[in-house]
Amino acid sequence: MTAAELSLGAVVLAPLLAAALAAALPHTARRALGVGIAALVLLLTGLLAVQTVAGEVTELALGGYPAPLGIHLRADGLSVLFLGMTALVGAVVTVFAAASRHTHQAFWTLWLGCWAGLNAVFVSGDLFNTYVGLELVGLTAVALVALGGRGSWAPALRYLFIAVLGSLLLLVGVGLIVSVTGTLDVVQAAEVLAGRPDAAPAALLALTLITVGLCMKLALLPMHAWLVPAHASAPSAVSPLLSGLVIKAALFVLLRCWLWLTDSSGALSALAPLAWGLGAFGAAAVLIGSVMALRQSALKPLAAYSTVAQVGYWFVAFPLLLEEDAAEGAFIGIVALALGHGIAKAGLFLGAGYLKEAYGTDEIEQLRGAGRQHPYAVMGMSLGLVGLIGLPISLGFTGKWNIATAAVAAEHWWILVLLAAGTLLSAGYAVRALAPLLLQESPTPGEARISRNYRSVPGLCVIGLGALTLVTGFGGVLIAEALEVGAPW
Structure with missing residues (x-):
């Protein structure tokens, strides 16, 4: 077994075993375990990345039983x-x-379990284990929201209903x-469907049901009502995970089903009505989500409505997946936008949560001048907003550029208009969030409650994600090359 193959199983099992172990450890040991597992998962992922850069798909049949009998990673x-x-x-x-004194003891077991579920979704080669991974992600995410206290229980319950449905x-x-x-194997199922035209109606119905179910988890408008209260009421360390990572699992599965379960010769054309419906809902999400973000008076709800708008961009590109000349560019654009959003939105939510812990509120007007006392946090949020707007030197720009290029190739000019309008609106809510924080006002009284140590480490975490927003912006070509490894075309 090679190091990459070993990493393929360990990237799921390591956080899963750590989640079970964390339940039996004291709080201080849980923090150390969490940081250690984070370092280990980074190492394991790096080994898989090396294999991918070499142009090879890493595969592992657990127990030596290949698909369809065994678990195929x-x-x-x-x-x-x-x-x-x-x-x-x-x-x-x-x-x-680990650095925050507000982290609930149950966070570590739930987060490590959620991390194992996310990784399981990304490496599962069959649909059933993908479903199991999504269930683990959904249930732990609901419990993480509920850690926000009594006010978060109702949003968590609504989230649970949506996740289960x-x-x-x-x-x-x-x-x-x-x-x-x-x-259940994705590749084998695609081969069977390609050779059985009579199975097309059942496959179309299946993909429609899968798409609707995943769109509920993704909070695509009009199925977005659960997202804003859940993300806004979650604890400071949870909101970045929900918006930055959890909803990406559903997008990953959706892309896998649409592009890998269909024949590249044109079976996607049967999904045209559904694709155009998703495009229409995506366009509405970009506009309505951005307008609602502009109307918010608090940072976390503003960031949550921004997520609704950003989800819309991914679905605007779905009609382009039907076009032979535009499909690859649209695919790259969706993935780049999703990756950029994961990093940038995590930084924005982390900064908003940090300021809420520091001042006891995330109301924008009551945070006037916060940049003077917390420059690292506010700078990190600013860099994250650069990525969300889609300015150059960010994956947001790379994603929008690829989608715009694909739209030109397919002559879907309305997408260019929507991208321009969405970018202007996102710039508007970015200014709405940042302008008061950058004003030179006297410190808020709540400032005295924060120790110097607390201020430095979490603040550096926020600016770290902001820096990653820009650094990853140089990886557009690498992303396109990586997506060629194991591509369905």
Whole structure:
């Protein structure tokens, strides 16, 4: 067994075993365990990335039983990119949680379990284990929201209902796929569907159910009502994980099903009505989510509505996946936007949570001049907003550029207009969030409650994610090359 193959299993099992161990440890030991697992997952992900850079897909059949009988793990370019983003964001948020005195003891077991579920989704080669990974992510995410106190219980319960309903639709869709293909393995199922035209109606129904279920988990408008209260009421170390990482699992599965379960010769054309419906909802999400973000008076709800808008960009590109000349560019654009959003939004939520802990509120007007006392945190938030706007030297720009180029190739001019309008609106809510923080006002009285040590480490975590927003912006070419490894075309 090679180091990459060993890493493929360990990247799931290490955080899962640590989650079980954390439940039996004292709080201080849990913090140390969390930071240690974060470092280990970074190392394991790096080993998988080296294999991907070499142009090889890493595969592992657990127990020596190949698909469809055994559990098949597979890490291609798409998997490694999402694993890498999750490892980077997860490591920084873990350090933030370890340094914060407000972190709940149950956070460590739930977060490490969630991390194991995320990694399981990204490396699962079959649909059932993908479903199991999503369930682990969803249930732990709901519990993490509930750690915010009594005020977060109602949003957590609503999130639970949506997560369960979405999972039910996903499971029914998976059942339809296995009923017509006889296998749960994604690659094998795609080969069967390509050779059986008579299975097209059942496959279309299955993909429709899977898409609707995953869109509920992604909070695509109009199925977004659960996201804002859940993300806004979650603890400071949880909101970045929910917006930056958790919803990316559903997007990953959606891309896997749309592009890997269909024949590259044109089976996607049967999904045209659904793709255009998703595009329309995505366009509405970009505009409505951005306008609602502009209307918010608090940082965390503003960031949550920004997530609704950013999700819309991913779905605006779905009609382009049907166009032969535009599909690859649209795919690269969606992935780049999602990766950039994961890092930038985690930084924005982490900064908002940090300021809320420092001052006891995240109301923008009551945080006037916060940049004077917390320059690292506010600078990190500023860099994150650069990525969310989609300015150059960010993956947001790379993603929008690829989608715009694909739209020109497919002559879908409306997408260019929407991208321009969404960018202007996102600049508007960025100014709305940052301008009061940068004003030179006298410190807020709550400032005296924060120790020097607390101020330095979490603040550096926020600016660290902000710096990653810019550093990863230089990786557009690397992302395109990585997505060629194991690509469905």
